[in-house]
Amino acid sequence: MPGLLDDIRTNPLIPGRKVIVVPDTNLFQSKETMPEIIDRIRERLAGNPLRAGEDFMGILSQAGLTLQDLVAGGWKSISQTEGLKIMSPEAWEEREAWLPKVIEICASRQLPPHAGADESQGLINALLQGMPRDTHLILSAGSVDRRKRLYKAISEVGRIVYYPKPKGQTRQLQSLIEAGRGLLTAAGREMAPRAWEVLGNRVGFDLQAAKFALEKVINYATGKKITEQDVEEVVGDDAEATLFDLVGATWERNLGRALVILDDLLYRINHMQVLSFFAREIRLMLQAKDIEKLIGGKYSPAMDYPRFQSAIYPMIKAGESPKGKGSIMLAGQHPYVVYNCLRNAGRFRREELIGLLDYLLEIDVSLKTTGKDPRLMLESFIIRVATGRAGSRGE
Numbered sequence: 001m002p003g004l005l006d007d008i009r010t011n012p013l014i015p016g017r018k019v020i021v022v023p024d025t026n027l028f029q030s031k032e033t034m035p036e037i038i039d040r041i042r043e044r045l046a047g048n049p050l051r052a053g054e055d056f057m058g059i060l061s062q063a064g065l066t067l068q069d070l071v072a073g074g075w076k077s078i079s080q081t082e083g084l085k086i087m088s089p090e091a092w093e094e095r096e097a098w099l100p101k102v103i104e105i106c107a108s109r110q111l112p113p114h115a116g117a118d119e120s121q122g123l124i125n126a127l128l129q130g131m132p133r134d135t136h137l138i139l140s141a142g143s144v145d146r147r148k149r150l151y152k153a154i155s156e157v158g159r160i161v162y163y164p165k166p167k168g169q170t171r172q173l174q175s176l177i178e179a180g181r182g183l184l185t186a187a188g189r190e191m192a193p194r195a196w197e198v199l200g201n202r203v204g205f206d207l208q209a210a211k212f213a214l215e216k217v218i219n220y221a222t223g224k225k226i227t228e229q230d231v232e233e234v235v236g237d238d239a240e241a242t243l244f245d246l247v248g249a250t251w252e253r254n255l256g257r258a259l260v261i262l263d264d265l266l267y268r269i270n271h272m273q274v275l276s277f278f279a280r281e282i283r284l285m286l287q288a289k290d291i292e293k294l295i296g297g298k299y300s301p302a303m304d305y306p307r308f309q310s311a312i313y314p315m316i317k318a319g320e321s322p323k324g325k326g327s328i329m330l331a332g333q334h335p336y337v338v339y340n341c342l343r344n345a346g347r348f349r350r351e352e353l354i355g356l357l358d359y360l361l362e363i364d365v366s367l368k369t370t371g372k373d374p375r376l377m378l379e380s381f382i383i384r385v386a387t388g389r390a391g392s393r394g395e
Contacts, residue, residue, distance in 0.1 A: 005122050008135060021138045026058045027120050027150055033143035034059050034086040040143075042091060042098045045105075050263070053105035057113055059086070066113065070103050120150040127153050176200050180214045184226075187218045195228045199235060212245075219305055219336050243277045250278075251344040255386035262378060271374035275364060278381065281341075282357050287330040288338075288345035289353070291316055301346040308339045359384065 007020050029037065037059050044052040060066060063086045068074075075095070083092045091098070105111075131137065137158075144151060154160060177196055184191055199210055199217070213235045221230040242265050249258035265274060292299065299312050313335045330341055345353070363377045 005126060008126055008131065008137065011132070016134065018132075018135045019138065020136070021140075023140050025139050025141050027123070027139065028141045028144040028148050029059065029062065030145040030148060032145050032147075034062060035088045035091070036143045038087045038091050041102060042094075045098060045101055049101075049105050050109065052102055053109060053111050056102045057106055057111045060113060067103070067106055067111075070099075071107050075099050075103060120148070124150055124153045127157050130157075176210050179211055183211065183214055183218060188224070189218055189221070190225045192225060192227050195226050195231050198228045198231045243274065246274070247278060247281045248340075248344075250382050250385050251281075251347060253347075253386045253388070255383065258382045258386065259379060262375070262382065266375055266378075271367070271378060272364075274378055275360060275367075279357060279360050281344075282353055282360070284330045284333075284341050285345040285348065286350065286353050286357075288341045289350050291330065291338075291342065292345070299342065301343050305336065305339050308342075309335050313338060356381075356385065 004020070004022065037055055041052045041055050044055070057067070080092065083095065087095075127137075139154075151160070176199070177191075180191070180196075199213060213231075217226055217231055217234045220234045221227075223230075242261060246258060246261045246265060249261060262274070295312055295315050298315070299308070303312070316331050316338060330338055333341075348356075359381060363381060366372050367374055367377060
C-alpha cells in the first residue's frame, strides 16, 4: 500500500495524463468473499497453480489460519462448522481433492503470507482528499465486499463498473464455448462436447488462456471435428508446453506475458533448461533464415497455416539436407513448428539473432562463474528482445 500511495503522489516525468492500474487487488476481500475466492482457487489449480497458491495465501489471515496450521495433514483438523464459514458446501465436500494440492503448492514454493490488517485507510484518505490533477487510478478485483469502507469511498468520488462472472461450471463452460466459437467457425472446425470440458479443465476456464490454447489445437488437429484426444495431446500443464508459450510471447515482444510465464516456469524447472531452450529456438530461427532463401518470394509471413502446409512445406522437405549426428534440423520438425519458426524469424535480422545467441552465451558464462540471480539474467534477456535491442551486446 505505501508503494501505491507514493505512485499516486509522485508527479510524472512527462507532463500529461497518468494512469495507475492495480490488477486483481485483494483490498476488497473479507470473510464474506472467501467462499467465492476458494471456488476460484479450485478452478485455477490445473491451469495456473502459482496464482491459485497466491490467492490461497491471501485469505489465510482472514480465516484466522497460517500455512503452518495446515501442512503435514493439519488441514484435517478443520471442523465442518469452521470449514463452512470460509468455503461453499461443494468445496467442503471435495476438500480432499483440492486442499492438499494447494497447500503443497504454497509450501513447496515458499509463498509469503499476506498482511492480515486492513491497509486501505491510507488510500481512502487519498481518494477523499482528491487525486492529483490528471492522475487516474484503476483497481480491478475478482471478489468484492461492498460493505468495505474503500468500496464506499470509491462509489462517492469515482466510478464502479461491475462485470458479473458466470456461477457454476455449466455456465463457465458455456462462456468458454461462446468465446471460442468464432475461432472454430473461421477455421471451419467443430468441437466435441467432451473436448470443451477437457479444454476448460486444462486451462481452468480462463477465457484468455483457453482462446490461446484453442488456437494451438485448431492448428495441430487434422480432422474437421476436434476430439478430446486432440486437446489432451496439445494442451497440458507440462513444462515443455510452457516453454513454447514463453518463447512465443518473447518473440512477439509481449513483455508482460513473457515475464509472468517465466516466473511460473522457474518454480518447476531449472533455469539452465530455459536458457538452453531459448538457444535452441534461436538456432532454429537461423536455419529459418536459410530456408527463406530456398523458398524465395513464394512465402509470406502473412500466409495462413493451411496454405503454408500445402504449398510451402513440401518445398522445404524436398530441399532438406541429411541430418548430421546430434543436429536438430528445422525442416524435420512438425509443419506447424516450421511455420511458426519462419514467422518468428521474420521479426529479426540475422545479425540480431546472432547477437541474441551471443548474449545467451554471456548469460551462460555468468551463471556458471558468478553468483548472479538466474531469474534477473533471464528477465534481462526477455526485456532486451521486447524493447527491440536484440542485436546489442550485453552490458
